[in-house]
Amino acid sequence: MDSEQPDPPPKARHRAHNRPARPYAVLLRLSEEEKAAIDAAAAVAQLTATGYAAKAAVAAASGVQALGGATGDLRDLQHELFAARRAVVMFGNNVNQAAAAFNASGQLPDWATEAVRLCAAAVARLDEVISRIDRNLR
Structure with missing residues (x-):
């Protein structure tokens, strides 16, 4: 295994744009902690913070209205x-390879x-x- 740094995370993408543009905007006022939480979640989702907040707000609002029909989606x-968890576990195996490299080279x-x-x-x-999700499906 090389001692190279892992690839940097992919650049955040914008969510799908509507044409013509969406006509409404909502202003959010956040504490530093709330902003940091949104930034971190947006990075994981590979979205901009604004795109992530918009998708999360719409999903939350839609989920409240149609929770009963969402079982299949859930x-x-x-x-x-x-599947994502399996991928993370595979990444953990790569970490084990780094440990093996340490054992071999010190x-x-x-x-x-x-x-x-x-x-x-x-x-x-x-x-x-x-x-x-499992609790919601039961």
Whole structure:
């Protein structure tokens, strides 16, 4: 395994634009903590913070109105999350390869500590989301 740094995260994408443009805007006032939480979630979703906030607001509003018909959508989402979790676990295996490199050479790659932290945080977050979805489906 190379000691190269992992690739940087992909650039945030804008959500699909409507033509003509959406006619309404909503102003959000956030604390530093709230803004940081939205920025982090938007980065994970590979969206801009504004696009993420808009999608989340519309999804929340739509979910309140049509929760009963969303079971199929939740099942699809649950399957996607299981697949994503498997991918994160595979990333964890790559971290194990870094540990093997350390055992062989006595040197831990520079990126290994951060990779372990990111992997553990991602698995914990995915487990939390999957548990919430599972509770809603029961």
